[in-house]
Amino acid sequence: MKERIVSVDIFRGLTIALMILVNTPGNWEHVYGPFLHAPWHGYTPTDLVFPFFLFIVGTSIVLAYRNRRPDASTVRKISVRSLKLIGLGLFLGAFTLTFPFFKDFEDIRFPGVLQRIGIVFFFAALLYLYTNWRVILAVSIIILLGYWVWLGYIPLEGGSPTYERAANNWTNYIDLNVLGTHMYKEDYDPEGILSTFPALVTALLGIFTGRVLISARPSKVITMVIMGVVMLAAGYLWDVFFPINKALWTSSYVLVTAGWANLLLALIYYLTDVRGLKFGSIFRYAGANAITIYFLSSFFTKIFYLVRVGENNSLHGWLYKTVFVYESISMKTSSLLYGLTVTAFYLLIAYLMYKRNIFIKV
Structure with missing residues (x-):
């Protein structure tokens, strides 16, 4: 395997571990506040x-394409990888609705986490290969400003638009009219159509950090x-005029989350790649097979919810209830312990894969 920047793998693996943790509580009615999404505005x-x-x-x-030429072969590989990610995401959505007979596709959710990753990866990679940092910066600024103007100032069906969860919110309106019943909720989707544009900027800001990491600068x-x-x-500052909101992205x-990402990555980079400390190796293992670990966790979590044990219980x-619920500890703690156990299980799988040199590229 090629030499890697340790901190990037650790950061990626830590993110995947947190994804699994927040997605698999023991009971969704008993979750500590930091492990839930904000109801709407805020984070x-x-x-x-x-x-x-x-x-x-x-x-x-x-890191992956700095020495690649922007030729047809590279674009084909990028396209195939993007389509694989989208396909895996659609499979997870279809599996949930159609288990165990794979039928009744009329309400399958089209957007999703893996679908957004695939789309964002495709366009971000092409922009990196075919343009320079000035163009990427210009695209980022245009999208962020344009998105603000669109959602906040362009009239919607003759009325004023809103940033609230309402019918006159542009993102909700477009998703409802284009996707119909193929959404996460009846009125909106957090990985919807319009919000994918600023999500692309999140990756583009990551490209600037990648340029810093491969540069020769000492600082x-x-x-x-x-x-x-x-x-x-x-x-x-922008939050005053355009509220921080994940569902709308x-x-x-975009700026606040990219800011925190830079600070966290800077800390991990300093501890591992600069100081050489053995820090967070278990997350490094997960980071080397991030998409695989995430897919496996999502797939088996769905199975645990779908398989019935008796009349009133899922396997989950x-x-x-059998292993984690005790009178001596709170329900929220029990729920968290379940999530931590599931996360530790998939980190163990990542460790075993890494030690056996199993690296699955999606």
């Missing part, structure tokens, strides 16, 4: 997880810290 630690992954997708594009950590602080400050949300519910 929690959980709302950092998905943008962190898209950010590191952008960083990884630089990489300081540069990333400065980038992080500037993005955070700009994001919080607002422009302020039976396992949770």
